[in-house]
Amino acid sequence: MADSFAGPLLRQLAAAARRGEPCPSNRELAAALGLGMPQQVQWRLRAAEAAGLITIRRLRTRPFRVVAAADGSWATAEAAPPAPALAPRRCLNCRRPFRPEHRHRFLCDPCGARNSRVAL
Numbered sequence: 001m002a003d004s005f006a007g008p009l010l011r012q013l014a015a016a017a018r019r020g021e022p023c024p025s026n027r028e029l030a031a032a033l034g035l036g037m038p039q040q041v042q043w044r045l046r047a048a049e050a051a052g053l054i055t056i057r058r059l060r061t062r063p064f065r066v067v068a069a070a071d072g073s074w075a076t077a078e079a080a081p082p083a084p085a086l087a088p089r090r091c092l093n094c095r096r097p098f099r100p101e102h103r104h105r106f107l108c109d110p111c112g113a114r115n116s117r118v119a120l
C-alpha cells in the first residue's frame with residue numbers, strides 16, 4: 001500500500017467512517033494531519049484515488065463527497081448527522097415555552113402564525 005503519502009490521511013478517513021461520520025472537510029483533515037494547507041489534503045485524496053486506494057463519490061450537497069476504501073472495508077457516511085435538538089425557549093409574544101425548530105425562531109406556533117397573517 002502506498003502508505004508514505006496517504007497512510008495518515010486514510011487512517012483519518014477510516015476513523016471517521018467507523019464513527020459513522022461523513023467525510024471531514026479538507027480544512028478539518030489538514031488540521032488533524034498537521035498539514036499547512038487544505039490543498040495538500042486535496043492533492044493526497046486525488047493521489048490516493050489515482051493509486052486505486054480509495055473511491056470518491058462527489059455529492060451536490062454536504063458532505064460533498066463519500067470516500068470509501070477500495071476494498072470496501074469502510075466508507076464515510078453520506079449524510080451529516082442530524083442537528084442536535086434546540087433547547088426550549090419562551091415565546092417572545094405570549095411567554096409560553098415552546099421548542100423552536102431552528103435557531104431564528106422566537107415565537108411559538110400560534111403566535112408565529114398570527115404574526116405572519118398580521119404582517120401581510
Ligand SMILES: [Zn+2]
Nearest residue numbers: 091094108111
Ligand atoms: Zn406565543
